[in-house]
Amino acid sequence: MDYSKMSPAKVRQLIREGKITGQTSGMCDGYAQGNLLVLPMAQAYDFLLFTQRNPKPCPILEVGDTGSRLVKIMAENADIATDIPRYRVWEHGIMTGEYTDVSHLWRDDFVYFLIGCSFSFEGELLSAGVPVRHIEEGRNVPMYMTNIDCIEAGIFHGKVVVSMRPMPADQAIRATSITASMPRVHGAPIHIGDPEKIGIKDISKPDFGDSVTIKDGEIPVFWCCGVTPQSVVMSAKPPIAISHAPGHMFITDVKNSLLKD
Amino acid sequence: MDYSKMSPAKVRQLIREGKITGQTSGMCDGYAQGNLLVLPMAQAYDFLLFTQRNPKPCPILEVGDTGSRLVKIMAENADIATDIPRYRVWEHGIMTGEYTDVSHLWRDDFVYFLIGCSFSFEGELLSAGVPVRHIEEGRNVPMYMTNIDCIEAGIFHGKVVVSMRPMPADQAIRATSITASMPRVHGAPIHIGDPEKIGIKDISKPDFGDSVTIKDGEIPVFWCCGVTPQSVVMSAKPPIAISHAPGHMFITDVKNSLLKD
Secondary structure (H helix, E strand, O other): OOOOOHHHHHHHHHHOOOOOOOOOOOOOOOOOEEEEEEEEEEHHHHHHHHHHHHOOOOOEEEEOOOOOOOOOOOOEEEEEOOHHHHHHEEEOOOEEEEEOOOOHHHOOEEEEEEEOOOHHHHHHHHHHHOOHHHOOOOOOOOOOEEEEEEEOOOOEOOOEEEEEEOHHHHHHHHHHHHHOOHHHHHHOOOEEEHHHHHOOOOOOOOOOOOOOOOOOOEEEEEEEEOHHHHHHHHHHOOOOEEEOOOOOOOOEEEEEHHHOO | OOOOOOHHHHHHHHHHHHOOOOOOOOOOEEEEEEEEEEHHHHHHHOOOOOHHOOOOOOOOEOOOOOOOOOOOOOOEEEOOOOOOOOOEEOOOOOEEEEEEHHHHOOEEEEEEEEEEOHHHHHHHHHOOOOOOOHOOOOOOOOEEEEEEEEOOEEOOOOOOOOOEEEOOOOHHHHHHHHHHHHHHHHHOEEEOOOOOHHOOOOOOOOOOOOOOOOOOEEEEEEEEHHHHHHHHHHOOOOOOEEEOOOOOOOOEEHHHHHHOO
């Protein structure tokens, strides 16, 4: 089955029926996918404030009404508790289970946060003729802990996590211009060039994801990464949190190109 | 005394000492000024969510920690309860007093919101050779209620208020490009051309501010306006709220040109 040309509504329906339980990479060509985080209302204000203060690592696509599973802005007729192929449940910062449906766990004090994902800007880079190395090499994007502090908010604090894509200088300029116009999916790079300047000692050893080839004459370009909010939340150890499982995203009805604003 | 070339820190000091109590328009050339809104924590989550859902009318520059009067991001050594020349206090949506200092009213459950202001992008328009009619004519900018709904959040809902600047088409294009790069001060226009399309019946009769001349061949360009969050909050009638008095703004240490990001 080729899901790349299928509509987001149809794919979400198959996910809801349990007929798709795998990763969503490559599904619904051109449509934005989002990271999920669900928190109880008691932690929601601090987290919403954290995202306001740190929009580059934590670009919000949509926040649900308290207790609501309904997605209103980014999709039609979508249920955040059933329309993601795989969820993870975290208790006090520790993963305690994976589920393909979390409607039985939903509480009326839960708030969901849908967070923008670099899949969206990679689509725009490829359309603009900027190749993306880890896609070429069939790997996960390399990600690194930096020495850059997030601005803290209530219980949430930590370092910025970045993703890295190597490219020649002319492409780095084009990639900066394209992503600068997409603030809802991490925006412009946070750093270009020397990894040590942001506390990365060995570029060949990412903290998450896979290493990729950096060719002669290429410079590493670093973007804030959606792993930041998840790592910050897990280290704050809320009594309960629900996230998507890595690579198993929420597929929205909004085209990546419309995230330019 | 010429305050236009004085530093924001020095002007805020004079305001704190009660030596400046008037409007801040024209002070500290090139530095961003912000609108103030203070709410109790009980209403702060709904309002923060409202601003997240409506970033064009409600672009947040900074949100304080609960109970804190300290400005951390937009200025150094600034006290939000003393460094604005004139405040208004609102009880259940009704203005009950004006003060030049609100430190005696401050509570440990208060949260302040500093909201971007179109003064910032007007400075950038003027620098780029785009004249601004209401400045030329020495009037307040014309503002209109529209038929465009804000996305509601908790107790907060209402229509978008817009400001209007007339200009020839070539300048409208340049103004769109400049303001699109400044999402933290309302961003790109919300509408260009026919006022009726957004529910404005008579362009010569603004709902707030003053009427300005529209010359032959000019088109009206509409931006979301910082009056929106204030009008929405006042109609939600929180038990208490504090705002700046019109034109009496908070002067930040951040240059307008740095609000492009």
